[in-house]
Amino acid sequence: MKVTIDGIEIDVPKGTTILQAARLIGPQVAPPAMCYYTKLKTSGGYCRTCIVKVTQGSTANPNPMPKPVASCRTEVMDGMVVQNFSSPEILEARKGVVEFLLINHPLDCPVCDQAGECKLQDLGYENGSAKTRYEFKRREYEMIDIGDKIKLHMTRCILCYRCVKTAEQITDKRLHGVVHRGDASEISTYIEQVIDNDFSGNVIDVCPVGALTDKTFRFKQRVWFTKPVDAHRNCDKCCGKTRVWLKGEEVVRVTARKDQWDEVEEFICNSCRYDHKKTSDWVIEGPSPIHRNSVISQNHYQNLNELKVQVMKQQKALGFMPIDKKP
Amino acid sequence: MKLTNRSKVVSDNKEQTGMEKLYLPGIIKGMLITGSHLFKRRATVRYPEETRPMAGVYRGWHVLKRDENGAERCTACGLCAVACPAEAITMESAERKKGEESLYREEKYAKTYEINMLRCIFCGLCEEACPKEAIFLTDRLVDTEYEREDFVYGKSKLVEKIDKRIDVSKRQTLEVAEFKKLPGLKHNEVWEGKNLNKGNKH
Numbered sequence: 149m150k151v152t153i154d155g156i157e158i159d160v161p162k163g164t165t166i167l168q169a170a171r172l173i174g175p176q177v178a179p180p181a182m183c184y185y186t187k188l189k190t191s192g193g194y195c196r197t198c199i200v201k202v203t204q205g206s207t208a209n210p211n212p213m214p215k216p217v218a219s220c221r222t223e224v225m226d227g228m229v230v231q232n233f234s235s236p237e238i239l240e241a242r243k244g245v246v247e248f249l250l251i252n253h254p255l256d257c258p259v260c261d262q263a264g265e266c267k268l269q270d271l272g273y274e275n276g277s278a279k280t281r282y283e284f285k286r287r288e289y290e291m292i293d294i295g296d297k298i299k300l301h302m303t304r305c306i307l308c309y310r311c312v313k314t315a316e317q318i319t320d321k322r323l324h325g326v327v328h329r330g331d332a333s334e335i336s337t338y339i340e341q342v343i344d345n346d347f348s349g350n351v352i353d354v355c356p357v358g359a360l361t362d363k364t365f366r367f368k369q370r371v372w373f374t375k376p377v378d379a380h381r382n383c384d385k386c387c388g389k390t391r392v393w394l395k396g397e398e399v400v401r402v403t404a405r406k407d408q409w410d411e412v413e414e415f416i417c418n419s420c421r422y423d424h425k426k427t428s429d430w431v432i433e434g435p436s437p438i439h440r441n442s443v444i445s446q447n448h449y450q451n452l453n454e455l456k457v458q459v460m461k462q463q464k465a466l467g468f469m470p471i472d473k474k475p
Numbered sequence: 476m477k478l479t480n481r482s483k484v485v486s487d488n489k490e491q492t493g494m495e496k497l498y499l500p501g502i503i504k505g506m507l508i509t510g511s512h513l514f515k516r517r518a519t520v521r522y523p524e525e526t527r528p529m530a531g532v533y534r535g536w537h538v539l540k541r542d543e544n545g546a547e548r549c550t551a552c553g554l555c556a557v558a559c560p561a562e563a564i565t566m567e568s569a570e571r572k573k574g575e576e577s578l579y580r581e582e583k584y585a586k587t588y589e590i591n592m593l594r595c596i597f598c599g600l601c602e603e604a605c606p607k608e609a610i611f612l613t614d615r616l617v618d619t620e621y622e623r624e625d626f627v628y629g630k631s632k633l634v635e636k637i638d639k640r641i642d643v644s645k646r647q648t649l650e651v652a653e654f655k656k657l658p659g660l661k662h663n664e665v666w667e668g669k670n671l672n673k674g675n676k677h
Contacts, residue, residue: 256582257552257606258550258554258607259583366570368568370552370553370557372553373553373557443557446557
């Protein structure tokens with residue numbers, strides 16, 4: 149099936165969603181997604197950040213769709229024409245969506261452990277406006293400990309349901325879910341029951357915001373002071389392939405490896421995540437790929453040579469000349 | 476050894492002229508120049524009795540501010556350290572315990588906070604980066620010390636004393652003050668000692 153997204157045509161098999169097709173083209177057209185997760189079935193459709201405009205439904209029916217559609221839940225049709233970043237209407241609508249997501253989200257990024265790798269932070273930076281128009285009291289909850297390793301900060305939750313689906317699909321028994329409705333919805337465990345499963349820690353990785361955080365890493369370091377490396381160990385429960393976050397020689401945190409779309413490549417078990425915090429436990433493969441615009445790559449100076457080349461290029465374009473070469 | 480050919484011989488057993496041989500005119504000329512300075516503006520001040528005025532926005536010894544209740548504003552977010560071009564700032568954070576609400580403003584606080592004053596270039600980027608209005612540069616000069624490690628200032632030298640607050644209002648322009656009155660910027664509730672919008676969060 150041929151589908152055109154932002155003027156780029158791609159051939160995809162039947163049953164592919166617009167979001168997946170856009171991701172196949174690349175990040176220049178892929179809409180942001182807060183709730184959709186490739187590895188979790190039935191995820192997506194809650195957050196509405198991935199909305200796109202369909203200007204032509206299909207070759208058979210070339211009428212446009214009346215409203216923006218959620219690209220994670222809409223399958224492509226042959227001859228479909230989609231606009232994402234090229235449509236000012238969509239950019240405006242997405243800005244509204246971001247504003248709604250941020251209505252109840254607290255401005256506690258300086259305290260939050262997710263800051264620096266938070267998808268909502270990125271989304272707000274890219275699409276939101278700098279000011280808020282909301283003047284009422286934000287919804288607030290008490291912090292809850294889910295087991296002794298996970299902290300649930302419900303105030304920060306954007307109700308993407310990713311963690312609920314992870315618990316449902318990755319672990320064998322779900323103990324937490326969403327209770328209440330609408331604005332009062334809340335992620336909760338049955339009377340704060342301990343999630344006691346080998347893979348329960350993965351809810352931390354799938355959370356796009358800082359609602360579910362690792363208690364063993366709580367307030368230990370800001371992510372941009374740590375150095376992520378890919379590492380592995382022999383584990384009988386999971387693949388053992390992880391990302392180890394180092395501060396000096398100390399392992400401050402262990403997470404699963406994430407791909408370009410910030411989705412976990414392979415889920416890891418709790419013993420890898422919490423119990424192996426020594427450098428000697430791990431075989432280090434090398435530095436993890438971090439986007440150069442990410443704050444995590446700040447002050448690491450890996451790309452100093454690249455930077456030099458860039459500066460030289462800019463200077464050349466502006467007509468600068470080194471002092472010693474001036475005529 | 477002669478290194479270059481550029482050196483010029485100024486006087487090499489030069490014969491003195493008649494005027495120079497008289498000696499006295501030269502002395503008088505010199506005394507007149509010296510005497511004229513008695514009536515000119517003095518170039519120095521009588522330090523330490525007298526000091527030169529300092530700019531209100533002079534960037535010197537940092538201060539870590541407390542809020543209106545005396546709680547430390549710094550939440551150890553690390554933005555100053557990542558903004559610092561000289562990498563002079565290091566910190567360790569800790570979680571606030573129950574009963575420490577009057578000591579620390581937020582749930583997280585800086586357990587240690589160190590600035591290496593020998594590394595610091597006093598550019599003020601930390602002040603600019605701070606989202607909590609915690610760090611400011613002041614017009615105090617950094618003391619001289621005998622040991623290098625004495626220049627690493629910890630919290631004891633950086634956090635302002637409760638009974639000896641440091642005024643930083645001069646450092647904030649009118650535009651900044653106006654901007655901080657926005658209701659969305661809740662962490663800036665206090666401006667010049669006045670509570671702009673009551674009702675505390677956290």
